[in-house]
Amino acid sequence: MDEMIRLTNVRKVYRSSGSGAMVEALRVDRLSILAGERAGIRGRSGSGKTTLLHVISGILTPSGGEVMVNGARLDTLGEPKRDLFRARNVGCIFQFFHLIPYLTAKENVTAAMLFAGGAMSRRMMGERADFLLESVGLGGRLHHMPGQLSGGEQQRVCVARALANDPPILIADEPTANLDPRNKDIILRLLYRANEENRLTLLLATHDRDALSGFTRVIDLDDMSAMEGEAAC
Amino acid sequence: MLMSISFKYITKRLRQYALTTLVAALAISMTIAVTLAADSLKDSVVYASMPFDMIVGAKGSAAQLALNAVFLRDTPVGNVDQAVYERYMNDGRARRIIPLAFGDSYRGSWIVGSSEALFTLRPSEREPEIFQIQEGRFFQDKYELVVGSEAARRLGLAVGDTVKASHGMSDILDEELAASRVHNNHIYTVVGALKPMRRPYDLGMFASIETFWDIHGGGERGVSAFIVTPWDYVGLMSMYQELNTGSEAQGVFPGEVAGDLFGVIGRGEEALRLVSYAVAALGFATVILSLYWSVLNRRKENAIFRALGAGRSTLLRMVVTESAMVMLVSAPLGLLFGHLVSGFIGLYLRRVMAVYVPASFSVQELYILAAYAAIGAVGAALPAASAYRQDVAGLLAGE
Ligand SMILES: Nc1ncnc2c1ncn2[C@@H]1O[C@H](COP(=O)(O)OP(=O)(O)O)[C@@H](O)[C@H]1O
Numbered sequence A: 001m002d003e004m005i006r007l008t009n010v011r012k013v014y015r016s017s018g019s020g021a022m023v024e025a026l027r028v029d030r031l032s033i034l035a036g037e038r039a040g041i042r043g044r045s046g047s048g049k050t051t052l053l054h055v056i057s058g059i060l061t062p063s064g065g066e067v068m069v070n071g072a073r074l075d076t077l078g079e080p081k082r083d084l085f086r087a088r089n090v091g092c093i094f095q096f097f098h099l100i101p102y103l104t105a106k107e108n109v110t111a112a113m114l115f116a117g118g119a120m121s122r123r124m125m126g127e128r129a130d131f132l133l134e135s136v137g138l139g140g141r142l143h144h145m146p147g148q149l150s151g152g153e154q155q156r157v158c159v160a161r162a163l164a165n166d167p168p169i170l171i172a173d174e175p176t177a178n179l180d181p182r183n184k185d186i187i188l189r190l191l192y193r194a195n196e197e198n199r200l201t202l203l204l205a206t207h208d209r210d211a212l213s214g215f216t217r218v219i220d221l222d223d224m225s226a227m228e229g230e231a232a233c
Numbered sequence B: 001m002l003m004s005i006s007f008k009y010i011t012k013r014l015r016q017y018a019l020t021t022l023v024a025a026l027a028i029s030m031t032i033a034v035t036l037a038a039d040s041l042k043d044s045v046v047y048a049s050m051p052f053d054m055i056v057g058a059k060g061s062a063a064q065l066a067l068n069a070v071f072l073r074d075t076p077v078g079n080v081d082q083a084v085y086e087r088y089m090n091d092g093r094a095r096r097i098i099p100l101a102f103g104d105s106y107r108g109s110w111i112v113g114s115s116e117a118l119f120t121l122r123p124s125e126r127e128p129e130i131f132q133i134q135e136g137r138f139f140q141d142k143y144e145l146v147v148g149s150e151a152a153r154r155l156g157l158a159v160g161d162t163v164k165a166s167h168g169m170s171d172i173l174d175e176e177l178a179a180s181r182v183h184n185n186h187i188y189t190v191v192g193a194l195k196p197m198r199r200p201y202d203l204g205m206f207a208s209i210e211t212f213w214d215i216h217g218g219g220e221r222g223v224s225a226f227i228v229t230p231w232d233y234v235g236l237m238s239m240y241q242e243l244n245t246g247s248e249a250q251g252v253f254p255g256e257v258a259g260d261l262f263g264v265i266g267r268g269e270e271a272l273r274l275v276s277y278a279v280a281a282l283g284f285a286t287v288i289l290s291l292y293w294s295v296l297n298r299r300k301e302n303a304i305f306r307a308l309g310a311g312r313s314t315l316l317r318m319v320v321t322e323s324a325m326v327m328l329v330s331a332p333l334g335l336l337f338g339h340l341v342s343g344f345i346g347l348y349l350r351r352v353m354a355v356y357v358p359a360s361f362s363v364q365e366l367y368i369l370a371a372y373a374a375i376g377a378v379g380a381a382l383p384a385a386s387a388y389r390q391d392v393a394g395l396l397a398g399e
């Protein structure tokens, strides 16, 4: 199988604003994730899960090391190219949904399509947004504002938005942390389905062990050796 | 499509944007109104001065003399040296000499004593006389009065009416006070009403200078000032030189003293200009701050757009689009307000001074709009710079 993500000797350090000392937020010696894999990222709070996902999506650049995602060396790419890369290759889902409050569900989905720079017509974008929202069970909520939707519904809009540009990679950072068990289940099922049907590479970070029960591969940031061991397979 | 996001953002915060737009429009209109008013004031002074090539009067304030002769304003100057007047009357160096006598008024309107030559006064030899009879005739005998169109309108005078003049020029409309200064024995009869000239003389009333000599009596045949129309420019300059190097009288080009003519108004205009600049600066600052604030306000939304793959240039485009939308609405609105306000100022000047203020478009308006666009661009660049420093990961971490 093709390798979708490969990290080599990646480190992210921050200078502490108080003492000025260097703090290591992330250290990954080797990590390889194959196309279509469903990988969970586990670790206590502050273990670097979010930092890792941001490095993979190009929101953050590593302090050192190589980041190869879908054939692109993100650590050497300039910011504008990383932005475009992210728009086209990575769909992101967050704990706090992060929908644009003044746009409807449908507009939130089409907005994501604008940044990928594709040649889609306005009508095609609209139709794709309708299709995606219907597929997450929100066919009847197309024109609702985020504030008019429940938490579970908002996160479903986010799943549709993340799939807007048909990216090869789906990144979810604590997507179920703010949801009740029923909605948690719904969201996980939607993510599994995207992973199975579209052969999307799914990366899900959570500190919740239960949420990772459906994952074939779990990367534990608390336990570096485990991670290295997994990467070998 | 990006524009539609900006548009939705604006409609969502319509009240804030309406306010910003209004403030911007106000800033534009203030600057434009003051500029237009100042310009048209100067234009109208020059226009009003045109028929008066040179005014000759007693030594003293040139501005006062010009204000007297052209605008029928200010305190009348003392009489000009009679010998000078007679010399110019007789030596043929001027095409026309028109005597002027000031000192009497009727309910705020100046009564000007002059000769029949007054009715030949014209802006240039190619143009018709500015005095045109609407009704009745010009004065011939003593105590016959010809009234300007504005004076007639305001005082409700018509041919056949009689008028008791008062001595002094105060704009007193108080009947009792005015009555105390009335030359009781001297009653004028209105024999003619003038067509509107669109000049300050519309506010005046005109009688023969013999009437003045009769009233003020004592055999004194004084003249307050006289208008000189030259044969040519060289002649005019030589007369001007001669008068102003001599000690008997002064010659004044009213068009030239137009600058200090409105000494007070000029200073007022300067102050108004400063105020308008201050208001404009405040307005512009408000616009910039409002745009800046609106970006600060949605740092989070911008971070989300970044996470979705929007580049900084895309965010910049969205901000610029917004300020462009604000400008697109406020610029024409400001132009409209500005012209309305300057129109009202013009109307006011016309009513009070009978100076004709032509409605105009000034090139300076383009400068003002250009400056405004530049400031709008800065207003857009500031928040863009703030978006540039944005910590996307940090903002995404929060709720
Ligand atoms: N901007 C930053 N400045 C300083 N330290 C940071 C910054 N962002 C993250 N960190 C630190 O990096 C570590 C990893 O953070 P994060 O990746 O958010 O962990 P997780 O998502 O697993 O909770 C934490 O100790 C956090 O305090």
Ligand SMILES: [Mg+2]
Residues within 6 Å of the ligand: A049, A050, A051, A173
């Ligand atoms: Mg985290």
